Amino acid sequence: MAVFTEVSEAQAADLAARLALGELRELRGIQGGIENTNYFLTTSQGEYVLTLFERLTFDQLPFYLHLMKHLAQHGIPVPDPHGLPGSQTADHPEGRLVHEVCGKPAAVVDKLRGRSELQPTAAHCTAVGEMLARMHIAGRDYPRHQPNLRGLPWWNETVPVVLPHVDARQAALLVSELAFQNHIASGSAYAALPRGAIHADLFRDNVMFEDGRLTGFFDFYFAGVDTWVFDIAVCLNDWCIDLPSGAHDDERTRAFLDGYTRVRRLASAERQLLPAMLRAGALRFWISRLWDFHLPREASMLKAHDPSHFERVLRERVAQPLRAET
Numbered sequence: 001m002a003v004f005t006e007v008s009e010a011q012a013a014d015l016a017a018r019l020a021l022g023e024l025r026e027l028r029g030i031q032g033g034i035e036n037t038n039y040f041l042t043t044s045q046g047e048y049v050l051t052l053f054e055r056l057t058f059d060q061l062p063f064y065l066h067l068m069k070h071l072a073q074h075g076i077p078v079p080d081p082h083g084l085p086g087s088q089t090a091d092h093p094e095g096r097l098v099h100e101v102c103g104k105p106a107a108v109v110d111k112l113r114g115r116s117e118l119q120p121t122a123a124h125c126t127a128v129g130e131m132l133a134r135m136h137i138a139g140r141d142y143p144r145h146q147p148n149l150r151g152l153p154w155w156n157e158t159v160p161v162v163l164p165h166v167d168a169r170q171a172a173l174l175v176s177e178l179a180f181q182n183h184i185a186s187g188s189a190y191a192a193l194p195r196g197a198i199h200a201d202l203f204r205d206n207v208m209f210e211d212g213r214l215t216g217f218f219d220f221y222f223a224g225v226d227t228w229v230f231d232i233a234v235c236l237n238d239w240c241i242d243l244p245s246g247a248h249d250d251e252r253t254r255a256f257l258d259g260y261t262r263v264r265r266l267a268s269a270e271r272q273l274l275p276a277m278l279r280a281g282a283l284r285f286w287i288s289r290l291w292d293f294h295l296p297r298e299a300s301m302l303k304a305h306d307p308s309h310f311e312r313v314l315r316e317r318v319a320q321p322l323r324a325e326t
């Protein structure tokens with residue numbers, strides 16, 4: 001569970017009133033999540049999620065919140081952020097979406113219906129693949145730009161920080177994989193990859209289903225502009241593997257890629273680099289989990305994710321690269 005900052009009912013009621021969302025009925029700290037403080041906020045008008053951002057700054061947040069607003073306006077099922085009434089201008093018709101609570105940047109978004117599907121079937125994977133491709137297409141005319149803040153520069157910065165905490169075999173893999181990813185990123189195939197706004201963290205716990213149908217997806221706070229195939233790889237590494245072993249699941253992989261390519265065909269550079277991007281996706285989450293595990297922050301409700309899971313996924317991806325025809 002993650003509540004890093006305690007919000008009082010009075011503070012939540014005040015925010016709900018400022019946003020014209022009605023009277024506070026209930027405020028409940030949310031179980032799950034490791035990055036931000038999240039509460040379910042129920043008012044006389046509906047159900048919302050209040051997020052206080054623990055690492056992201058007032059300057060970084062408009063990219064994420066306006067992206068969610070943009071996607072919602074393009075019919076993509078994501079939580080719609082609530083703006084401050086009266087703050088709309090001709091240039092910013094959505095109004096101010098970043099608020100302040102307990103001195104931290106905060107947002108209030110709609111609560112999605114449904115539950116996450118932690119044991120997905122091929123049909124769930126097809127739905128997620130299709131929806132990810134729709135999101136990539138809808139994001140093409142999103143005008144704001146912010147890099148993926150958990151991309152290659154962050155890996156280069158963070159690997160030396162986590163190295164003292166791992167054993168020699170793990171250190172060797174981190175160092176060699178980082179060198180491989182720097183090599184890939186400097187090549188011409190990588191430069192040819194199509195890119196745009198990506199979610200970058202679309203794991204099983206960030207998508208909702210109801211009666212087998214996908215109702216929406218959330219947790220955009222690792223989003224950024226990066227390659228679309230990296231986003232695909234992050235999904236395949238979570239939705240389409242056997243969790244205990246980290247091994248690739250052929251049926252769910254095919255189902256995911258079928259769903260995705262029904263909406264957008266993969267470019268040849270994407271097909272060529274998918275195996276390398278699967279390794280990149282595993283490395284990214286291995287590094288962040290090591291970082292969270294060995295350099296934790298204070299939180300009144302927090303359970304760090306297991307770093308060794310993504311070490312296994314990475315070893316699998318290195319030993320068994322996905323066949324090119326998949």
Ligand SMILES: Nc1ncnc2c1ncn2[C@@H]1O[C@H](COP(=O)(O)OP(=O)(O)O)[C@@H](O)[C@H]1O
Pocket residue numbers: 002030031032033034035036037038049079109110111112113205206218219221
């Ligand atoms: N818009 C939403 N609708 C419904 N539930 C949500 C929504 N946003 C977050 N949640 C719930 O809160 C939990 C934690 O949110 P998450 O975004 O994963 O946290 P973090 O920002 O710490 O990564 C999710 O697992 C989900 O149960």
Ligand SMILES: N[C@@H](CCOP(=O)(O)O)C(=O)O
Pocket residue numbers: 032033034035201203205206219285288289305
């Ligand atoms: N999905 C990432 C980290 C973010 O966790 P979330 O619970 O906020 O989605 C991981 O599994 O390491």
